[in-house]
Amino acid sequence: MTAKQPVFELENVSYSYPTGTKALESVNMKIYKGERVAILGPNGGGKTTLLEILDGLIPASHGSVKARGMILNDATINSNEMYGFRRKVGFVFQDPDIELFSPTVYDDVAFGPLHLGIPEEEVNIHVERALNLLGIEEIKNKHPYNLSGGEKRKAAIAAVLSIDPEIILLDEPTADLDPSSRAELIEIINRLNHNGKAIITATHDVNAVPELADRVYVLNKKIIAEGTSQKIFSDFELLKENNLEVPEVFKLFEVLQCFGYNCEDLPLSIDEAIEHLTRAVEVNGGHIHLHIHKHTHEEIGKLRSKYEHH
Ligand SMILES: Nc1ncnc2c1ncn2[C@@H]1O[C@H](COP(=O)(O)OP(=O)(O)OP(=O)(O)O)[C@@H](O)[C@H]1O
Ligand SMILES: [Mg+2]
Incomplete structure (x- = not known):
């Protein structure tokens, strides 16, 4: 049997914003290939900050971050070495507007493949596949500005799936979705995981966690606990202290x-x-x-x- 391959290894990672806010403190974390992991924490607990570090958007203030064997630090995250990384890691932002800036949904979904060097004749296949997966073909010619909140979220997810990443970081993916879209999205995410993709979901939606993750990190600046959903949700005091509840x-x-x-x-x-x-x-x-x-x-x-x- 081959040993489990880590895709992310964080050791003593801390992060302070230039304003002085300390968002993360001594975070240790190991995430393996093909895993389904949830980062569960209250508002302001540092979930988005952590995902931005995993995605190499910001460097840790202290500690070491290794992603797919590559050290992510101030120097490397702005280097050409990130090119391969960007094709393998997709980040669905908490605010879909960040990802949607083109005149049409189609263009936004095509943006990633076009800019990551996927041959132009193949781009259309990637875009159609992503639109189809999210069931949003009928809005592909719309201006993203004119979409509903849920449609925007789906378009933003399609824009990440179009590069076919092997690791997907999702920041509050179930926010803004109606019950049927929410259930559909959970199914899509699990199908992607079934096909071998690692899925890392940051959320405070405790009802979604058991459906989206095999392993949970509770984050409130520090890693408060780690384990299966069953273990985490059995500890009522821990949840209460961190403004969380059970499903x-x-x-x-x-x-x-x-x-x-x-x-x-x-x-x-x-x-x-x-x-x-x-x-x-x-x-x-x-x-x-x-x-x-x-x-x-x-x-x-x-x-x-x-x-x-x-
Ligand atoms: N750009 C920024 N500049 C200064 N402080 C920031 C910035 N972004 C976030 N913070 C602060 O860092 C802390 C962690 O924020 P973060 O957005 O990572 O939390 P979160 O767990 O994602 O919260 P939420 O559930 O509300 O999305 C908060 O105290 C927040 O106010
Ligand atoms: Mg957040």
């Missing part, structure tokens, strides 16, 4: 627990919930027994106050 599906099963539903690891997504319930029904001879016992109301009360916002 809604998890909460629903906590309610069921108050009514006597018996299980150890609570599900975090609809798929996990289906699996869970199926197993529970099978084990219990075709039924799930819920009941109101002596402490049910008391437990529900505790649950309510646990999730109360102050």
Whole structure:
């Protein structure tokens, strides 16, 4: 078996903005080829800053950043060495307007392939493939300025996918999307991962995390915790201290627990919930027994106050 190949290795990375704001402190992180990783953290926790460092847009103030074997620092990120890197790493910005500046969506999606040296006769194939993947062929001739928020986000994602990167950095990709577009996007991202791409998603959308990542880093300036979604979402205190919560599906099963539903690891997504319930029904001879016992109301009360916002 071949050893896992790291695509990003960060050691003691800190970053301070020129204004003096310290956005990252001693971040250690290793991300491997083909992985699905979420960077979960509150507003201002440093997620965007971290992705900008991974993308070589800004150099770390301290510490070492290695990306696909190349050291990213002040000197290298502005050198020709970045040329190969740019074809392999795609960054979908939190603000889609940054990526959309051409007269049409088509031109914006073609921008990457054209500027990264993909032969002109092949560019159209890349653009059409990306538009098709996002289901936005019908808006390709529109001016990006005239798109809705969700359409802009899809166009910005298509503009990154058109270069067919092997690593995709996504900054709050589910923001602005309606439920059906959100579900579609999660499916697209997972399909890309299935085809071998590493997916690194920065988000505070706790409901999306279990569906988008196998491993989670909780970031609040420092790396607060690292592990599977199951591990991270089982630590309520840690989440609360960092202005985060558990997915809604998890909460629903906590309610069921108050009514006597018996299980150890609570599900975090609809798929996990289906699996869970199926197993529970099978084990219990075709039924799930819920009941109101002596402490049910008391437990529900505790649950309510646990999730109360102050
Ligand atoms: N260009 C900048 N100049 C100065 N300070 C900045 C700049 N960009 C971000 N910051 C500060 O750095 C910290 C981290 O910001 P960052 O945008 O990385 O957080 P985030 O986790 O992406 O937040 P959000 O969830 O709101 O997108 C914040 O305190 C922010 O105010
Ligand atoms: Mg951000």
